[in-house]
Amino acid sequence: MARIRFKNVQHAYPPPKGQKPVYALKEVNQIWEDGGAYALLGPSGCGKTTLLNTISGLLTPSEGEIYFDDQDVTHLPTPDRRIAQVFQFPVVYDTMTVFDNLAFPLRNRGMDETAVKLRVDQIAEMLDLTANLNKRASGLTADGKQKISLGRGLVRSDVNAILFDEPLTVIDPHLKWQLRSKLKELHQQIGVTMIYVTHDQVEALTFADKVVVMFEGTVVQVGTPVELFNRPKHKFVGYFIGSPGMNFLPCKIDRGQPVFHSNLLSTSHPVSNDLSGRIEVGIRPEFVEFADDGIPVVIESIEDLGRYQVVTVKHESEVIKMVVDEDRPIPTESPKIQLNPDMTRIFCDDWLVGGGQNE
Amino acid sequence: MTHPRKWLVPTLYILFLMLPIYGLLAMSFKTTGEILGGFSFFPQQFTLANYKVIFTDPTWYNGYINSIIYVVINTVISVSVALPAAYAFSRYRFLGDKHLFFWLLTNRMAPPAVFALPFFQLYSAIGLFDTHIAVALAHCLFNIPLTVWILEGFMSGIPKELDETAYLDGYSFPRFFIRIFIPTIAAGIGVAMFFCFMYSWVELLLAKTLTSVDAKPIAATMTRTASSSGYELGLLAAAGSLTILPGAIVIYFVRNYIAKGFALGRV
Numbered sequence: 001m002a003r004i005r006f007k008n009v010q011h012a013y014p015p016p017k018g019q020k021p022v023y024a025l026k027e028v029n030q031i032w033e034d035g036g037a038y039a040l041l042g043p044s045g046c047g048k049t050t051l052l053n054t055i056s057g058l059l060t061p062s063e064g065e066i067y068f069d070d071q072d073v074t075h076l077p078t079p080d081r082r083i084a085q086v087f088q089f090p091v092v093y094d095t096m097t098v099f100d101n102l103a104f105p106l107r108n109r110g111m112d113e114t115a116v117k118l119r120v121d122q123i124a125e126m127l128d129l130t131a132n133l134n135k136r137a138s139g140l141t142a143d144g145k146q147k148i149s150l151g152r153g154l155v156r157s158d159v160n161a162i163l164f165d166e167p168l169t170v171i172d173p174h175l176k177w178q179l180r181s182k183l184k185e186l187h188q189q190i191g192v193t194m195i196y197v198t199h200d201q202v203e204a205l206t207f208a209d210k211v212v213v214m215f216e217g218t219v220v221q222v223g224t225p226v227e228l229f230n231r232p233k234h235k236f237v238g239y240f241i242g243s244p245g246m247n248f249l250p251c252k253i254d255r256g257q258p259v260f261h262s263n264l265l266s267t268s269h270p271v272s273n274d275l276s277g278r279i280e281v282g283i284r285p286e287f288v289e290f291a292d293d294g295i296p297v298v299i300e301s302i303e304d305l306g307r308y309q310v311v312t313v314k315h316e317s318e319v320i321k322m323v324v325d326e327d328r329p330i331p332t333e334s335p336k337i338q339l340n341p342d343m344t345r346i347f348c349d350d351w352l353v354g355g356g357q358n359e
Numbered sequence: 360m361t362h363p364r365k366w367l368v369p370t371l372y373i374l375f376l377m378l379p380i381y382g383l384l385a386m387s388f389k390t391t392g393e394i395l396g397g398f399s400f401f402p403q404q405f406t407l408a409n410y411k412v413i414f415t416d417p418t419w420y421n422g423y424i425n426s427i428i429y430v431v432i433n434t435v436i437s438v439s440v441a442l443p444a445a446y447a448f449s450r451y452r453f454l455g456d457k458h459l460f461f462w463l464l465t466n467r468m469a470p471p472a473v474f475a476l477p478f479f480q481l482y483s484a485i486g487l488f489d490t491h492i493a494v495a496l497a498h499c500l501f502n503i504p505l506t507v508w509i510l511e512g513f514m515s516g517i518p519k520e521l522d523e524t525a526y527l528d529g530y531s532f533p534r535f536f537i538r539i540f541i542p543t544i545a546a547g548i549g550v551a552m553f554f555c556f557m558y559s560w561v562e563l564l565l566a567k568t569l570t571s572v573d574a575k576p577i578a579a580t581m582t583r584t585a586s587s588s589g590y591e592l593g594l595l596a597a598a599g600s601l602t603i604l605p606g607a608i609v610i611y612f613v614r615n616y617i618a619k620g621f622a623l624g625r626v
């Protein structure tokens with residue numbers, strides 16, 4: 001059990017000949033509180049796996065330090081870090097039985113055999129592997145193998161953190177739900193720090209207390225699911241979280257308020273007039289509604305998704321998506337829309353500015 | 360689509376392949392006189408005398424023993440050297456790795472005759488001439504590259520997450536390599552050993568050049584067609600039949616893995 005702290009961690013993989021190194025991680029300063037359930041969310045190739053591997057020591061970052069509590073572990077070899085990690089694709093020791101696979105990390109730490117048996121049975125029970133315990137691991141299906149990988153990660157109780165690298169990719173959808181809630185349950189039971197990498201926002205938002213969003217090698221925002229939804233600090237978070245993602249409309253600033261194609265909008269988070277850079281207004285589709293007065297739009301398409309409908313409208317050449325309840329009528333003649341001022345955010349060069357920044 | 364006579368072509372093909380082997384086998388049960396006398400499909404006077412000579416005359420059975428000794432030494436050296444090399448090629452990127460890997464194969468492009476003379480001189484100079492280790496080392500020239508090539512294919516089929524999981528589970532690299540990695544690629548090692556065995560067992564030129572008496576291989580003994588008692592064709596046939604045997608036994612054990620090796624395109 002430890003608090004994990006990243007201090008200016010950067011990492012670049014060796015570049016192909018004659019090219020500049022590309023940083024997979026840029027200036028990551030991040031604290032993972034002991035016992036937290038974190039989700040690391042971001043698109044493929046944003047450095048999530050690199051970040052995990054620096055925690056477990058499979059990678060030594062090219063710059064910066066990593067601390068477990070106050071101990072500098074930057075150069076500590078993996079076996080000494082007491083980290084469990086589960087990879088995207090199943091890893092099993094083919095030559096051993098399922099039981100031996102699960103017992104392996106415990107035996108390596110000199111646990112006595114009766115305690116091993118007890119613990120393995122408990123984990124096997126949880127993962128529904130009891131019937132297969134004496135089979136050879138190589139004979140199992142992909143999701144069976146992945147359950148072993150998960151089990152091997154969860155079986156140790158002495159770990160500083162358990163890292164999951166998109167562990168449910170190969171698992172059937174119905175089992176996915178089940179395992180995810182089991183993980184959550186286990187987290188509440190044993191209170192070990194868990195970091196769960198995913199590019200699926202639903203998975204991230206259901207698993208984690210805190211979501212860490214990464215984009216192009218940096219952590220762009222850390223927050224609870226609600227914070228990420230209501231106050232994305234970076235345009236990317238707006239896009240990535242929520243379905244459909246946030247609308248971004250180019251605008252100018254006039255007396256602290258945004259002007260979109262000569263329509264004065266209002267926001268409860270005014271900004272100063274002297275902003276320079278590319279200025280946009282961000283609004284979630286959930287907070288755009290039809291009104292008697294407002295921005296005139298043309299309706300492009302309506303998608304009925306059951307409990308709500310996604311309406312795509314257009315003003316000049318800008319496309320705006322909005323979420324409308326299923327029982328709300330869609331106006332047919334000269335529709336106009338209103339943006340909820342409390343939820344209207346202003347972004348400058350992709351980053352959130354104005355009063356919404358430090359609430 | 361099943362054709363009523365689909366067995367015909369394979370049967371003919373197998374018969375065609377088996378014919379010389381049958382000829383050899385039949386000959387080994389004949390007396391030299393009968394072989395020289397004319398062609399007969401079955402031995403007229405069935406005899407085991409040829410085999411008896413081989414198992415009792417030291418110049419014959421020592422040939423087998425010598426061959427087996429250097430083949431085993433060669434296989435052990437090749438595999439133990441190639442394991443770490445193949446691991447490095449499959450897991451690490453280093454300067455010139457691809458070129459080096461390809462260069463390994465080029466070693467197989469020169470005929471052994473090219474190396475016969477320099478090897479003869481070298482081994483004579485350091486006093487290794489006519490020893491088993493000399494032949495074993497000489498055969499490494501072909502077998503180590505081949506083994507590295509085969510093992511690299513098998514190792515690259517194992518995800519590197521296996522290595523990483525073992526570290527996470529508390530194994531150091533040497534323990535992981537011996538306790539987990541080697542058992543995991545046992546099939547690959549089996550295939551590699553088979554090929555080492557095969558090349559070393561059938562190679563004649565270097566083995567003959569580097570030995571005279573003490574380490575003379577069976578294939579070299581067999582090239583002696585006549586002795587003081589004249590032609591001994593029956594004896595040669597018996598020796599030949601026995602030479603095929605070890606290969607047949609070894610291939611029986613690795614038959615399932617060979618297909619895997621072919622599938623990887625590495626054999």
